[in-house]
């Protein structure tokens with residue numbers, strides 16, 4: 001249980017948020033199957049990425065970590081992975097699980113993937129089923145969940161139409177296509193984060209995307225060559241401070257080197273549309289656009305979000321809900337049923353926990369209706385992350401503006417994506433004078 005800091009007088013300072021989770025996972029996996037050394041600077045040393053790192057090592061790849069954020073991978077090339085002894089523990093990480101399904105489906109050996117209680121409830125047929133088109137043999141439970149048994153075998157090229165907007169599913173299919181001789185195409189329902197495509201191109205693969213960002217063409221069996229990459233700061237982590245600064249009086253927060261890949265900047269745009277004060281100073285680093293951001297206190301108004309807005313802020317929706325709960329007017333979010341199959345049912349956990357705090361939040365089957373209020377009257381001072389890192393961090397941001405002192409159960413969950421979150425937040429806080 002953690003006591004959350006409330007009634008703060010301001011938020012001031014500069015932070016470099018940790019490296020991007022999605023890019024850190026991909027750097028490990030793509031580095032592993034490339035020839036030669038891959039160096040990752042600013043790697044994210046969070047529990048999810050360490051699950052990927054341990055699995056890559058279990059598959060016979062040497063990974064050195066001279067510091068927590070510097071990783072050197074000695075790539076084994078496209079045919080160099082070895083069967084792991086025992087099963088591969090994906091812990092809490094959906095990204096690790098789904099990308100490994102695609103990667104391991106084309107190997108010469110079998111693998112078993114397991115996960116923690118939360119991950120073991122999440123849907124995996126969304127990957128296993130479309131992988132069939134490549135000739136893959138991936139078995140999950142009758143409920144469509146982990147454990148997954150992957151019978152590695154030669155794959156063939158395929159043309160696949162996806163039926164869920166998911167970068168994890170898309171990436172699994174791309175990693176399968178990469179191992180099949182010939183040209184494969186993958187068509188998305190809506191564009192999703194494209195870090196896999198960008199990184200594979202940087203490592204020498206022929207991966208093309210159409211102008212509408214929805215069709216990806218992969219030329220199979222390229223010779224990938226290890227690279228040195230600097231992982232940009234994670235927009236999904238920066239988002240907590242962007243929200244905190246917008247909602248807190250006397251706030252001016254500078255965030256350095258945040259990744260602003262178009263497929264990830266939904267919250268930035270929503271905040272600007274809601275009346276937020278965000279300054280963006282853009283440059284390029286390691287094939288990804290990054291920016292220094294300055295965010296200040298703002299008066300916000302409501303917004304309406306639908307299905308096509310969701311992929312670019314899928315992990316930031318708990319924060320959109322919080323912003324809306326403080327903004328003037330009624331915000332409606334629809335087309336976000338995916339939130340129900342994340343680390344928790346985030347539609348339910350957002351509504352439950354923000355309602356406890358005194359916000360007015362109503363669940364829809366595929367979203368939320370939120371009526372903004374400047375003053376909240378809490379129903380309970382005991383909050384719960386439900387073991388979901390993003391819910392825990394959102395609640396810590398929500399508590400900053402409250403005169404009451406809240407406690408948070410299962411606060412340790414933040415280590416899944418941001419182990420030093422509470423320390424970084426504390427560094428920005430100007431305490432209320434007593």
Ligand SMILES: O=C(O)C1=C[C@@H](OP(=O)(O)O)[C@@H](O)[C@H](O)C1
Pocket residue numbers: 021022023094095165166167168169171193314315338
């Ligand atoms: O590809 C990725 O790295 C991710 C994709 C998203 O999941 P979905 O693809 O399931 O939407 C996101 O929620 C997750 O945190 C990371």
Ligand SMILES: C=C(OP(=O)(O)O)C(=O)O
Pocket residue numbers: 048092093094095096315342343390417
């Ligand atoms: C949904 C998330 O991650 P994953 O799917 O990798 O568990 C997240 O980080 O919010």
